[in-house]
Amino acid sequence: MVIDIADVWKTYRMGTQEVHALRGCSLGIEAGEYVAIMGPSGSGKSTLMNVIGCLDVPTSGTYRLDGRDVGRLTDDQLAEVRNSQIGFVFQTFNLLPRQDCLQNVELPLVYAGVGRAERKARAAEALTRVGLGDRMDHKPNELSGGQRQRVAVARALVNRPAILLADEPTGNLDSVTSDEIMRLFEQLYRQGNTLIVVTHEDDIADHARRVVRLRDGAVESDTAVVSPRLGALTEAELEAAEAAA
Incomplete structure (x- = not known):
């Protein structure tokens, strides 16, 4: 099990009051x-995303990520886990406007101390994977919204993380x-990636x-989606959608 959350509480102190954002979440x-x-x-989904x-880190309870007890890690160890095991995709793309796509995707590898040649090769591979192999030298303001989010996904994937965590x-x-x-x-799911999407929209969750x-x-509930919206798409259809993008 890559994520194992057991009886996790997260409590914030606001003045003299305690706010329980997570209450025994498993x-x-x-x-x-x-x-x-x-x-x-107010349900706790943003707090749960931050913990995952x-x-x-939890106030009490345990969170094991790929067998490691997150609550026992130092700040430096947590930063290393975030950079190597978790890819983040946010609602606001968080791209550097003066850097081109390749440089934006390279950024996590810079923090990881990866050499220049390998950085560029892996960033190019990630951009190609999301259908932007022909946009590597474009800057964010030269891209559509969907293309910018694809760059953000490529950046999240470049360190080959265990988990892709997307917030709205x-x-x-x-x-x-x-x-x-x-x-x-x-497509990323069908390629074997672990995807966790935090959303308030039913059509996205579907x-x-x-x-x-x-x-x-x-x-409150944990249910399988019997007929996912894209479950019937063939690989050819997915490739066609990527090519069109």
């Missing part, structure tokens, strides 16, 4: 799953471009194979 995710995490505002992504990845995109990005996620709903800081 969740297990196997390698290669495609999971959507949903819930109303090692951006925060289509929130700034129109419906057509959102579908393009979800088709890309479908692309996953499993939907976890939170309420009041705990798991």
Whole structure:
């Protein structure tokens, strides 16, 4: 099991009050799953995302990521885990405007101390993988919204992480471009990636194979998606969608 969360509480102190963002949350995710995490505002989904992504640690309970107890890691170890094992895709693309696509995708490898030649080769491979092999020297303002999000996905993939964690990845995109990005996620899932998408939109969650709903800081339901929206797409259709993008 790549993610094993057991009875996790996350408590924040605000003045004299304690706010329990997670209340005994338990969740297990196997390698290669495609999971959507949903819930109303205040349900704890953002806090759970931060815990899964090692951006925060539990107040109590245990979180094991690929067998490692995250709560026992130092800040430096947590930073290393974030850079090597987790790829992040956010609603705001967070691209550097003065850098081209290749340089943006290279950035995590710079932090990891990877040599220049290998950085460029791996960044080019990641961009090709998301269908932007012919846009490597373009800057973000020369790309569409969907293409910019594809660059963000390539950057998340470049370190070959165990988990791709996406927080409202289509929130700034129109419906057509959102579908393009979800088709890309479908392709990544079929290639064996572990995908976790945090969303409040049912039509985005419908692309996953499993939907976890939170309420009041705990798991309210955990159900398989019987007929995912892209489940019937053939590999040829996926390749055609990538080529069109």
